[in-house]
Amino acid sequence: xxxxxxxxxxxxxxxxxxxxxxxxxxxxxxxxxxxxxxxxxxxxxxxxxxxxxxxxxxxxxxxxxxxxxxxxxxxxxxxxxxxxxxxxxxxxxxxxxxxxxxxxxxxxxxxxxxxxxxxxxxxxxxxxxxxxxxxxxxxxxxxxxxxxxxxxxxxxxxxxxxxxxxxxxxxxxxxxxxxxxxxxx
Numbered sequence: 801x802x803x804x805x806x807x808x809x810x811x812x813x814x815x816x817x818x819x820x821x822x823x824x825x826x827x828x829x830x831x832x833x834x835x836x837x838x839x840x841x842x843x844x845x846x847x848x849x850x851x852x853x854x855x856x857x858x859x860x861x862x863x864x865x866x867x868x869x870x871x872x873x874x875x876x877x878x879x880x881x882x883x884x885x886x887x888x889x890x891x892x893x894x895x896x897x898x899x900x901x902x903x904x905x906x907x908x909x910x911x912x913x914x915x916x917x918x919x920x921x922x923x924x925x926x927x928x929x930x931x932x933x934x935x936x937x938x939x940x941x942x943x944x945x946x947x948x949x950x951x952x953x954x955x956x957x958x959x960x961x962x963x964x965x966x967x968x969x970x971x972x973x974x975x976x977x978x979x980x981x982x983x984x985x
Contacts, residue, residue, distance in 0.1 A: 820984040823955060825975055828929060831879045835973035837928045839955060848931040848948075852917060856932075864934060867904055867915035874902045875929070883927040888919070897953040898922065901932075912936070916945065920952040925973040928955065954985035 822842035828849060829836040838849035846854075856868045878887060888900035902917045913934035920928045930952045933944045959975075962968035967978040977983075 823958075823983045823985055825928065825955075825959075825977065825983065829875070829879045830973060832973070833882045833925065834879050835926045835975065836875065836879055836883075837926070837975060839928060839930065848951075849929045852931045856915060863912055864915050870904055871902050871915065871917050871932075878927060882924050883921050884924050885921065888921060897956050899949050899952045899956070918945070918948045918952055920956045922956070922959065922975070923970055926970055926975060928952070951985060955983065958983045958985055 823839050825837050825839050826847055828838045838847040840847040856864060859865045859868060889903040890900050898921045900919050900921050904914060913936045915932060916935045917932035918930045931948045933942055935942055935945060959968055962981050967981045969976040
């Protein structure tokens with residue numbers, strides 16, 4: 801007789817290979833007020849922030865170009881004053897993470913995208929900048945944004961894991977990573 805239950809259990813217990821990617825945290829701008837970092841996947845030639853810059857720095861859309869310039873100005877402000885929560889749009893991902901967006905003080909654009917740059921705030925003095933894209937309406941309408949926010953949330957979880965193991969330390973405006981740590985998400 802055929803054992804259907806055993807077949808179902810074996811299907812559910814089959815483990816699929818995971819697509820883990822190695823991430824390197826890189827210093828971007830370290831000042832007395834804030835340590836601003838970005839990250840790079842081992843299989844990519846540039847950081848996520850560099851990809852964002854290359855994608856939008858020379859946008860032909862004047863509103864997106866204005867958004868880009870204001871995001872860069874906000875990064876400068878953060879480097880001078882710190883990464884305080886009030887400077888960011890919170891709840892940009894799941895409720896239990898610190899993924900934020902650099903906000904733009906703009907009026908609602910009814911039929912036009914706005915540019916967003918996503919980050920994870922580890923403290924008032926440490927920020928990791930990721931990537932970003934244009935957004936119209938809910939972030940759920942853009943699969944790139946979903947991926948960028950998920951990546952940042954995964955990085956935050958990995959960093960917190962290594963903090964608990966005393967292999968990563970946050971020291972004022974610096975992320976100190978033990979040489980043996982390989983962050984994978």
